[in-house]
Amino acid sequence: MRFPTLIVALACHAASSLAAPPPDRHVLHEKRDGEPHLWEKRRRASQNQVLPIRIGLRQRNLENAESYVYEVSDPTSPNFGKHWSAEQVANTFAPAPEAKNAVLKWLVNAGIDRKRISLSKGHNWVQFDGTVKEAEQLFATEYWHYQHLENGGHRLAVDAYSLPGNVQKHIDFVMPTVQLDGLKPVANTNHGRDALAIIPQGASLGSLPCGSLITIDCLRKLYKFPKGSSAVAGNEIGIAEWADYLYEPDLPIYFKNFTNPEIPTDTRPEFIAIDGGLRANLSTVAQGSGVEAALDVQAAYSIIHPQKVRYYQVGDGINVDSVGTFNIFLDALDESYCTYEGGDQPYVDPAYPDPNDNGNGYQGPLQCGGAPKSNVISVSYGQIEGALPYFYQVRQCHEWMKLGLQGVSVIYASGDSGVANRYNSGYPNSCLNADNLFVDNNGTRYSPSFPVNCPYITSVGATTLIGNDTDSGERAVSRPGTGPANAYYSGGGFSNIFPVPSYQASAVQNFMKHYAPKYGPNVYNDTGKARGFPDVAAIGLNVATVWNGSTYGVGGTSASAPIFAGIVTLLNEARIKIGKGPIGFLNPTLYKHPEAFNDITIGDNPGCGTGGFNATPGWDPVTGLGSPNYEKLLPIFLRLP
Ligand SMILES: *[C@@H]1O[C@H](CO)[C@@H](O)[C@H](O)[C@H]1NC(C)=O
Ligand SMILES: *[C@@H]1O[C@H](CO)[C@@H](O)[C@H](O)[C@H]1NC(C)=O
Ligand SMILES: *[C@@H]1O[C@H](CO)[C@@H](O)[C@H](O)[C@H]1NC(C)=O
Ligand SMILES: *[C@@H]1O[C@H](CO)[C@@H](O)[C@H](O)[C@H]1NC(C)=O
Ligand SMILES: *[C@@H]1O[C@H](CO)[C@@H](O)[C@H](O)[C@H]1NC(C)=O
Numbered sequence: 001m002r003f004p005t006l007i008v009a010l011a012c013h014a015a016s017s018l019a020a021p022p023p024d025r026h027v028l029h030e031k032r033d034g035e036p037h038l039w040e041k042r043r044r045a046s047q048n049q050v051l052p053i054r055i056g057l058r059q060r061n062l063e064n065a066e067s068y069v070y071e072v073s074d075p076t077s078p079n080f081g082k083h084w085s086a087e088q089v090a091n092t093f094a095p096a097p098e099a100k101n102a103v104l105k106w107l108v109n110a111g112i113d114r115k116r117i118s119l120s121k122g123h124n125w126v127q128f129d130g131t132v133k134e135a136e137q138l139f140a141t142e143y144w145h146y147q148h149l150e151n152g153g154h155r156l157a158v159d160a161y162s163l164p165g166n167v168q169k170h171i172d173f174v175m176p177t178v179q180l181d182g183l184k185p186v187a188n189t190n191h192g193r194d195a196l197a198i199i200p201q202g203a204s205l206g207s208l209p210c211g212s213l214i215t216i217d218c219l220r221k222l223y224k225f226p227k228g229s230s231a232v233a234g235n236e237i238g239i240a241e242w243a244d245y246l247y248e249p250d251l252p253i254y255f256k257n258f259t260n261p262e263i264p265t266d267t268r269p270e271f272i273a274i275d276g277g278l279r280a281n282l283s284t285v286a287q288g289s290g291v292e293a294a295l296d297v298q299a300a301y302s303i304i305h306p307q308k309v310r311y312y313q314v315g316d317g318i319n320v321d322s323v324g325t326f327n328i329f330l331d332a333l334d335e336s337y338c339t340y341e342g343g344d345q346p347y348v349d350p351a352y353p354d355p356n357d358n359g360n361g362y363q364g365p366l367q368c369g370g371a372p373k374s375n376v377i378s379v380s381y382g383q384i385e386g387a388l389p390y391f392y393q394v395r396q397c398h399e400w401m402k403l404g405l406q407g408v409s410v411i412y413a414s415g416d417s418g419v420a421n422r423y424n425s426g427y428p429n430s431c432l433n434a435d436n437l438f439v440d441n442n443g444t445r446y447s448p449s450f451p452v453n454c455p456y457i458t459s460v461g462a463t464t465l466i467g468n469d470t471d472s473g474e475r476a477v478s479r480p481g482t483g484p485a486n487a488y489y490s491g492g493g494f495s496n497i498f499p500v501p502s503y504q505a506s507a508v509q510n511f512m513k514h515y516a517p518k519y520g521p522n523v524y525n526d527t528g529k530a531r532g533f534p535d536v537a538a539i540g541l542n543v544a545t546v547w548n549g550s551t552y553g554v555g556g557t558s559a560s561a562p563i564f565a566g567i568v569t570l571l572n573e574a575r576i577k578i579g580k581g582p583i584g585f586l587n588p589t590l591y592k593h594p595e596a597f598n599d600i601t602i603g604d605n606p607g608c609g610t611g612g613f614n615a616t617p618g619w620d621p622v623t624g625l626g627s628p629n630y631e632k633l634l635p636i637f638l639r640l641p
């Protein structure tokens, strides 16, 4: 993990008789902590190699972001629900003209011809092609070739870089510099052999108890929500998928066997292809992908129909499989965030046109803007906080914040590996050492997930029924297994990056005071000052799903997220029907109403050689506030302006 190292006051130890350092003296801006995992430094880059240099300008008004968001999403605010337009968002956060001017002046004074420099459309990025020699002088650094120890790939990167003191305050980060690789997003479906219990062909599915197979009838009994009545326009639920493809022939089978009332068999989601996103056919199904997409779409439909599903298929399947994160999705939703406008990082986000697989990937441009926003967006993928650059996560978190300002509820699965993290190539055990660094299999510090660490996201953990019927109640999901790849526990914990948001502060403090395990500060941030997750929970085991023509009981916080998102879509439907708007960013409302949740107090989420956290009375970092009770949430949502 890279934290920004901002050394602003270099002069503080100097004798007072010395003048302050010249304002254009370089100060350290960003530095990689420790050796990069699985990358080895080989040799200096040649001085005349050309780099595509991009300088991200600091956005304006971010210090006010939290208050802007509360203004429209805190139930006690007079402007609750008065969401912003995309233009208002873009104008408010666009970098100040001084930022652009100061950076241009610095570059031109340093000998970069103004004609070589261009600005992105939103003036968020200053870009030019420069040689390694020029970049080394500008950023007071050295470029080296790094080689990946497993796949042999090479990257040009630096260990640290500096900026002149008088421009540093205008700059978020420079690329390419300290960035090495990213991790592909991992689907939070627990579909390991032990968890994927295929239902015997011909079994009388309706007669299975809810403890064996969760159907829509079980969910309705458990969470007390009604059958859908009539669709309201513009209330589609958004479901986003990465390298999992929706095999549409499964839908009519699911609708026929598992929906109540039965959804017409020709019902299909609105299909939004992002960056070459594919529709699946039998050969893509045979490759084993798609359980995630089947689960997400089917669970959502069963709850919200006749509301509609908007399905975002991200990526061409080659790019997103190798690297890539959520930025390509955000690019498609927000033109002002897109690569040429800012946001993506080489080596972390996929490149377009897709250079992989001998050009068989998507050859079109990166999609910038144009994908419609939805009132609720549910995503069941996650990454590892400790594996991504700090600035990168903060910048992306601000994008989720901007969606909240515009009235979108962003809902993510909290992860399936308890306090550890998902097994991932190159990270045999994603627990950290005491310095928040990855260590091979030996980590003992908890490893939070991204982007659920971002306080502008509503994160959903997983529960399961205690017994066979819905009256038996719920507990935190628990599937012991060998290693983080097989064990399945509700993802939860505390961010090492993001502080606790004010809406969550008293909930976290209550947990710290009464229930926090005393493992010491080397295991997790136990100060009560860090963002905790998940926010809420829902059933995440044995959820009826038809995939490739057969029925499975699928588990994962992957199931919990679309179930919770479906219930929020029903709440929005009820609001829209009485002439109100969608709720948007949910958390300030949810944390004010813990009584509208079924508090989960049984279970835990062990990992990293510890017992993890316990599900406890009140909010806890296993099941959040608990699972939703629609009957109690409805009057709260309807009363809000
Ligand atoms: C099915 O999808 C794969 C992967 O995208 C593609 O290569 C193949 O041509 C497709 N087959 C058909 C019959 O469309
Ligand atoms: C999907 O079903 C087809 C046809 O029944 C079968 O050939 C294929 O192996 C199945 N794919 C997987 C991954 O199970
Ligand atoms: C991890 O532990 C193993 C076995 O105890 C040891 O051999 C190895 O050196 C350790 N690795 C690191 C990076 O500390
Ligand atoms: C739930 O039902 C299944 C199948 O009917 C049965 O095998 C199991 O023992 C039951 N479990 C409990 C906790 O009652
Ligand atoms: C815990 O998190 C808070 C908020 O991000 C931070 O200020 C503090 O330094 C962290 N403490 C430790 C010991 O990491």
Ligand SMILES: *[C@@H]1O[C@H](CO)[C@@H](O)[C@H](O)[C@H]1NC(C)=O
Residues within 6 Å of the ligand: 201, 202, 203, 205, 253, 257, 546, 549, 550, 551
């Ligand atoms: C759907 O229901 C029919 C009738 O009960 C059953 O024969 C069939 O196996 C079921 N299909 C799936 C995929 O569950």
